[in-house]
Amino acid sequence: MQIEDLIDINEICASHDIEISFISSLQKTGLIEITTVDDVLFIDTGQVKQLEKCIHFHYDLDINIEGIETITYLLDRITTLQEEIGELRNRLQLYETF
Amino acid sequence: MTYPDYYKILGIEKSATQKDIKNAFRKLARKYHPDLNPNDKDAKKNFQEINEANEVLSDPEKRKKYDQYGKDWQHAENFEKGNHYQQQSSGTHGTYSSGTHFDGAFSDFFESMFGGSAYTDNSRRVKFRGEDYNAELHLNLLDAYTTHKQTLTVNGKKIRITIPAGIENGQTIKISGHGGQGINGGPNGDLYITFSISSHDKFKRLGNDLYTTVDLNLYTAVLGGEITIDTISGKVKLKVKPETQNGTKILLKNKGFPVYKNEGHFGALYITYAIKIPTNLNDKQKSLFTELSES
Numbered sequence: 001m002q003i004e005d006l007i008d009i010n011e012i013c014a015s016h017d018i019e020i021s022f023i024s025s026l027q028k029t030g031l032i033e034i035t036t037v038d039d040v041l042f043i044d045t046g047q048v049k050q051l052e053k054c055i056h057f058h059y060d061l062d063i064n065i066e067g068i069e070t071i072t073y074l075l076d077r078i079t080t081l082q083e084e085i086g087e088l089r090n091r092l093q094l095y096e097t098f
Numbered sequence: 099m100t101y102p103d104y105y106k107i108l109g110i111e112k113s114a115t116q117k118d119i120k121n122a123f124r125k126l127a128r129k130y131h132p133d134l135n136p137n138d139k140d141a142k143k144n145f146q147e148i149n150e151a152n153e154v155l156s157d158p159e160k161r162k163k164y165d166q167y168g169k170d171w172q173h174a175e176n177f178e179k180g181n182h183y184q185q186q187s188s189g190t191h192g193t194y195s196s197g198t199h200f201d202g203a204f205s206d207f208f209e210s211m212f213g214g215s216a217y218t219d220n221s222r223r224v225k226f227r228g229e230d231y232n233a234e235l236h237l238n239l240l241d242a243y244t245t246h247k248q249t250l251t252v253n254g255k256k257i258r259i260t261i262p263a264g265i266e267n268g269q270t271i272k273i274s275g276h277g278g279q280g281i282n283g284g285p286n287g288d289l290y291i292t293f294s295i296s297s298h299d300k301f302k303r304l305g306n307d308l309y310t311t312v313d314l315n316l317y318t319a320v321l322g323g324e325i326t327i328d329t330i331s332g333k334v335k336l337k338v339k340p341e342t343q344n345g346t347k348i349l350l351k352n353k354g355f356p357v358y359k360n361e362g363h364f365g366a367l368y369i370t371y372a373i374k375i376p377t378n379l380n381d382k383q384k385s386l387f388t389e390l391s392e393s
Contacts, residue, residue, distance in 0.1 A: 053133045057133070060127065071134065079136060086267070
């Protein structure tokens with residue numbers, strides 16, 4: 001991982017006007033990963049989308065950390081199921097006209 | 099342009115307090131928020147409506163104007179002259195007042211009455227990362243067979259992308275940084291392209307393998323011989339064994355679909371023989387078949 005792929009957590013907190021403790025809670029539950037470089041906390045750019053999702057859930061929809069954890073798990077399952085449906089639809093095409 | 103009943107959309111009375119509005123919005127947002135309903139276009143549309151309703155009703159000035167001019171929105175233009183709403187507009191679509199990035203536009207009614215997208219001052223206004231865009235690209239099977247370049251127009255910008263051979267129906271690829279522009283120096287969002295590959299009348303695809311049915315005349319099936327068949331990459335000569343049965347399947351290695359991002363590797367082509375019984379037989383042919391059946 002290169003340093004340019006990392007964003008200072010403080011910048012994110014300032015941009016979104018959120019508490020750093022919220023990000024720490026997300027880290028504790030494993031919803032996001034934080035990297036420490038020279039005692040400064042960073043998040044990988046690839047995780048910003050996931051973090052913003054959590055911010056929306058918590059601050060906009062009033063969902064607590066436990067709720068976010070459950071939702072994230074269920075969304076992962078939905079994604080897996082949607083992929084499986086897509087694969088089965090492709091397989092079904094084999095029999096539709098033959 | 100249709101007049102949206104924002105109160106009805108949020109399921110509240112006209113006398114609703116700000117707290118009622120907030121509660122109603124949150125309840126519906128929990129149901130329809132795009133982050134909670136991946137790949138659900140209906141949920142996205144519903145969320146756009148409740149987002150817009152909340153944007154208007156949660157802002158006392160906008161609510162006043164909506165209540166006053168709502169159904170006669172055309173007359174609101176005079177009211178709008180020199181208005182201060184435009185000054186608050188960021189020019190970026192797809193946010194709601196509590197600060198979520200959302201790639202949905204407001205209705206024509208909203209744009210006409212309130213002038214573009216809505217930003218009102220509240221605590222979580224500033225955004226970090228640009229919104230993600232989603233697009234669907236339709237290809238036919240032959241397009242997906244070869245690596246090729248294609249130019250797309252996304253939000254008025256032309257983007258030239260390389261589509262690798264072997265892309266799957268329903269597969270989504272991410273083009274980093276080609277989504278919405280980041281705000282306050284934040285990174286741009288990403289562009290997600292989902293491929294929709296139409297079926298082919300001759301070849302069916304399953305993963306990297308192709309399936310086809312080839313007609314075989316009775317005589318070649320019985321006596322054996324040589325036939326020429328179409329594969330996706332050209333014609334191929336095949337030897338047919340004597341006494342080949344109807345429905346016999348044969349496999350041609352490396353004549354299927356290219357393996358995605360694995361150049362030079364291909365799946366297999368599965369051929370099913372469909373033996374055609376001769377029709378309109380003359381008397382002599384019938385007699386020969388009779389003789390054959392009695393032999």
